[in-house]
Amino acid sequence: MIYIQENSEDPIYLQIYYQIKKDIEQGNIAPGERLPGIRTLAQTLGIGRNTVNQAYTQLAVEGYIQPKHGSGFFVLGTSSKFTERNYVPQDINTLSGEILESEKPISLYDFQYGTLPYEQFPFKLWRKYTAQIILSSQKEVVNQYPDKQGDLLLRQEIKKHLYRSRGMVCCEEQIIIGCGLQYSLNILCTLLRKENNTIAMEEPGYNGARDVFINNNYKLHVIPVSKDGLIISSIHRSDACAAYVTPSHQFPYGTVMPIFQRKELLDWANTKDAYIIEDDYDSELRYDANPVPALYSLDAEDRTIYIGTFSKSLSPSLRMNYMVLPVSLLRRYHSLFRSYNSPVSWLTQHVLAAYMRDGNYERHIRKMCLTYKRRHDVFVQEATKMFGRKVILHGRGAGVHFVLEFPGGEEQAWLIKQATKVGVKVYSMIPFWNNRNDCPRNVIFAGYSLLSEQQIREGIVLLQSAWFSALP
Incomplete structure (x- = not known):
């Protein structure tokens, strides 16, 4: 049973999150058990569905529950002798891809990772x-x-x-x-x-x-x-x-x-x-x-x-x-x-x-999160619109980069070369493998911290023309 304390300092979604997590940790809710639906729990507690959804999303991100399309949320196994401490929810250099040609053309849109826009600094x-x-x-x-x-x-x-x-x-x-x-x-x-x-x-x-x-x-x-x-x-x-x-x-x-x-x-x-x-x-x-x-x-x-x-x-x-x-x-x-x-x-x-x-650092982080969330969302929206099912994005919801996977089998060397021709720079994934031969050849790496929302849109349009208009 979930209890909502109106006078609690914790917001309602955190109260739900804490109680469900505790029940899962203590074995009161068994692995594989289905949680109440979002609409059902919201009606039971007399709260909005968005509040329940926020609690369930946090539990899913942390691996306590798993959403199944059309079926609801199911508990995952978490058995261990370790116990949690009290928790309150809340250097990587610029990467360079392999040089494919003797001359480096000018990149109008550099989807690099690591460098931040100078205007963001306080x-x-x-x-x-x-x-x-x-x-x-x-x-x-x-x-x-x-x-x-x-x-x-x-x-x-x-x-x-x-x-x-x-x-x-x-x-x-x-x-x-x-x-x-x-x-x-x-x-x-x-x-x-x-x-x-x-x-x-x-x-x-x-x-x-x-x-x-x-x-x-x-x-x-x-x-x-x-x-x-x-x-x-x-x-x-x-x-x-x-x-x-x-x-x-x-x-x-x-x-x-x-x-x-x-x-x-x-x-x-x-x-x-x-x-x-x-x-x-x-x-x-x-x-x-x-x-x-x-x-x-x-x-x-x-x-x-x-x-x-x-x-x-x-x-x-x-x-x-x-x-x-x-x-x-x-x-x-x-x-x-x-x-x-x-x-x-x-x-x-x-x-x-x-x-x-x-308190300026925490305020700065909140500002940065808002800025990068907008760029993240623009990247996802534009990539979905321009690439459709030809590209799968990995790494949504956090950070300042994506891994792009090409189900059609397009190889990264060709993808990087085609992008370069239209003034766009994307990066190889090969450096991240200790055994470089194990790296899938149909993936590339793209960051978005240095580009504005408009530049992200324009860069993705160019990538679509370079990659998919060039295909036979």
């Missing part, structure tokens, strides 16, 4: 906080070496942000400020090093992370990723000391790891005395539901290393990210890195701390 506020800090008593530390973990004020603000936005309970002593994902992964490669160094990693996955592991002489055990998600069973055949994953928005396919897989992964880490490296690279940018819980927030055994970034929300050129270490790794970290200093400018860290302290 220049006025950044200038204001910079001036305030330079003129304040805080400037006395300008000639001092910074703490190896980063500025304390910034770490305190990140701790608060993670609790509010990702349901994570941690302390500032666990947080390490870094100058990008690769810096953090280099630290982890030293912390996790064993005689037989193996890292489990998604295939396909982020090639920037893969290069760090290879450069640190780690072997790779690939975890296959299909268009429907991670095939996690393969990890049990590995002797990996850690698994690098992107559970909230798999890179590059964009799937969300369902709750049962998250718990299976946590179970593996605890059983094998291994760690999970959770790269939460764009969790703020979700458009169809609230952000899903971080793996860290589900981990009751201290096995998860969480990595977040400001590259997708503020600017990649700030070169600032952060890592939350498990308590079990802190002593080793302080021993191995005792002589290190933070690689990030003292001034940049203080400015960001002040910006977050006054």
Whole structure:
């Protein structure tokens, strides 16, 4: 039975979400059981259908339930010995495709990934906080070496942000400020090093992370990723000391790891005395539901290393990210890195701390989400209108990129070449595969963060003419 508390601080859809999730977790609702229909539950509770739909959508995104067309919503299995912490719902460089011709033509429409529009950056506020800090008593530390973990004020603000936005309970002593994902992964490669160094990693996955592991002489055990998600069973055949994953928005396919897989992964880490490296690279940018819980927030055994970034929300050129270490790794970290200093400018860290302290960062994220949601929706609408069933979009509902699949078998080399002829740049998927021969040849990669809504429309019209008008 679902009870609605009129005087609760939680909105009604969250009350429904919490109660159904709890019943599923505790086994009160069995796997395979059908939930009440949206109209039925709305009438029973005396609320609007949109409210029930919002609760069901969040449960579906997190993998607790599954919609079946024409039949309703059905509960998925989530059994595990792990229990959740309290949860409140809420560095990847520019990618380049393979050069197909000796000369690079001018691209009028570049569907690249990584670079953000300069006008999105909060220049006025950044200038204001910079001036305030330079003129304040805080400037006395300008000639001092910074703490190896980063500025304390910034770490305190990140701790608060993670609790509010990702349901994570941690302390500032666990947080390490870094100058990008690769810096953090280099630290982890030293912390996790064993005689037989193996890292489990998604295939396909982020090639920037893969290069760090290879450069640190780690072997790779690939975890296959299909268009429907991670095939996690393969990890049990590995002797990996850690698994690098992107559970909230798999890179590059964009799937969300369902709750049962998250718990299976946590179970593996605890059983094998291994760690999970959770790269939460764009969790703020979700458009169809609230952000899903971080793996860290589900981990009751201290096995998860969480990595977040400001590259997708503020600017990649700030070169600032952060890592939350498990308590079990802190002593080793302080021993191995005792002589290190933070690689990030003292001034940049203080400015960001002040910006977050006054609530501007969360306001900025909401603004960015609205902006990118409009571009996301325009991309989906135009692609559906212009391509029809000739193209399947993967990765809807979050982030700033899509994977385009061509059921007709058109190959990416030809697709990229044809697009180039009309001044449009799209990208190869091959770099994301450790074994490049396994990459399907009928998929390409396209981002949309740098283009306006009108440019997205015009670019897709050109792609339609380049690809499908050129076919015999």
